[in-house]
Amino acid sequence: MAEEVVxxxxxxxxxxxxxxxxxxxxxxxxEYKEEDLRNKSALLLQMNPVxxxxxxxxxxxxxxxxxxxxxxxxxxxxxxxxxxxPSDPYQKATGRFWADYIDKKIxxxxxxxWKTMGEExxxxxxxxxxxxxxxxxxxxxxxxxxxxxxxxxxxxxxxFYSWFYAYEKCGNFSIEAECPxxxxxxxxxxxxxxVAKSLPGQQKVYDFILQMKKHLGIE
Amino acid sequence: MAVVxxxxxxxxxxxxxxxxxxxxxxxxxxxxxxxIRSKSPLLLQYNPIHKKVPVLVHDxxxxxxxxxxxQYIDEIWPQNPxxxxxxxxxxxxxxxxxxxxxxVYLMSKLYQADGEEQRAAVKxxxxxxxxxxxxxxxxxxxxxxxDEINMVDIAFSFxxxxxxxxxxxxxxxxxxxxxxxxxxxxxxxxxxxxxxKENLPDADKMSAFSKHGRExxxxxxxx
Numbered sequence: 001m002a003e004e005v006v007x008x009x010x011x012x013x014x015x016x017x018x019x020x021x022x023x024x025x026x027x028x029x030x031e032y033k034e035e036d037l038r039n040k041s042a043l044l045l046q047m048n049p050v051x052x053x054x055x056x057x058x059x060x061x062x063x064x065x066x067x068x069x070x071x072x073x074x075x076x077x078x079x080x081x082x083x084x085x086p087s088d089p090y091q092k093a094t095g096r097f098w099a100d101y102i103d104k105k106i107x108x109x110x111x112x113x114w115k116t117m118g119e120e121x122x123x124x125x126x127x128x129x130x131x132x133x134x135x136x137x138x139x140x141x142x143x144x145x146x147x148x149x150x151x152x153x154x155x156x157x158x159x160f161y162s163w164f165y166a167y168e169k170c171g172n173f174s175i176e177a178e179c180p181x182x183x184x185x186x187x188x189x190x191x192x193x194x195v196a197k198s199l200p201g202q203q204k205v206y207d208f209i210l211q212m213k214k215h216l217g218i219e
Numbered sequence: 220m221a222v223v224x225x226x227x228x229x230x231x232x233x234x235x236x237x238x239x240x241x242x243x244x245x246x247x248x249x250x251x252x253x254x255i256r257s258k259s260p261l262l263l264q265y266n267p268i269h270k271k272v273p274v275l276v277h278d279x280x281x282x283x284x285x286x287x288x289x290q291y292i293d294e295i296w297p298q299n300p301x302x303x304x305x306x307x308x309x310x311x312x313x314x315x316x317x318x319x320x321x322x323v324y325l326m327s328k329l330y331q332a333d334g335e336e337q338r339a340a341v342k343x344x345x346x347x348x349x350x351x352x353x354x355x356x357x358x359x360x361x362x363x364x365x366d367e368i369n370m371v372d373i374a375f376s377f378x379x380x381x382x383x384x385x386x387x388x389x390x391x392x393x394x395x396x397x398x399x400x401x402x403x404x405x406x407x408x409x410x411x412x413x414x415x416k417e418n419l420p421d422a423d424k425m426s427a428f429s430k431h432g433r434e435x436x437x438x439x440x441x442x
Contacts, residue, residue: 049354050318050350050354059307062307064307064310064311064314065314066313066314066317069310069313069314069317070310072310072313073306073307073309073310076306076309077306089291089294089295090277090280090282090291092290092291092294093282093287093288093290093291096284096286096287096290097282097283097284097287100284100286100287101268134268
């Protein structure tokens, strides 16, 4: 039976990018459907009734929701090519821990950097940089978070690189100055076709953020 | 020297998730009680980033975050599996586990709230219970995945035991069994399992402890 794979997504979504990368790594042909989040499709509401959010991966008509769960699912189903999760349980646990840290800390702090102003933003910026430094420390001197090869944590984190310019402009700081090793890692990842074709341009993301700020009344 | 150590606190729902998983698999472990107001150097060494319990230490290597720990346990000791074998079923289970994990904050939200904030917290609790009733417990199953408990039931355990304590502490009835018959059945089934029944923190002790803490916290809030 032919595999039918559909991804319901929204182009600037950090979470959607993860699934795009995972699908590209495995060479899976899929249909990409852009959602208008102000006018969600009937399909999206049917496939993710609980959260009504993207991304949603639909495999042979059955939905998988939550980006990290999608990445793990893709890795398990198409296991014969480009493994993303390590086979060792302890390394897997370490990877899951950092993916969780990225979602709990880095994502929230990054959001606060572009959504707030004044003192609130200054605090968010400080904590955001601290969190980036922590994850940079975890990377160490390895080429990828997964070690010699691109893996789960790399997939989880590299989408943020497309948002770095927007964070920097909004917060008035340089991520490269604070975390040079992270930028080197990001550029290494961007050399992979699966990553380069899954991430939007940094200027395009920044323009989108400016529009969002205007819409939310943040100047 | 114990091969498996667990750092926890006596009232933590997260610690109990790990206790049940280890017992379900028949793994012996050394339990170390932490005082969260005065964390041990060992805990801070094993979990420098979050400084929280539970932490599982296996052959000297620490694993943090209860859901990460449970998946690790399930992979190292495959007997009595906590997740379905089929990748799609597993993805669905992990979705509900994440849903439960993302809702545990409602415990402290309700605990800390009064007035308008409390009404908002109660509303969120009811919305969560409705999702459980309408989406998760369908199909007349005894537990979330069938006839045996697994990681999804363990993830929702805060509803089965800790919610009752919280209701007592804040003096509100949030969970009305007749409004949530499926959730109600599930709670009864879950708490009837000997392994669960025999391994739950004492509700009265938790209630007294939490009431005192809440009084102090609300008093300092109004000052």
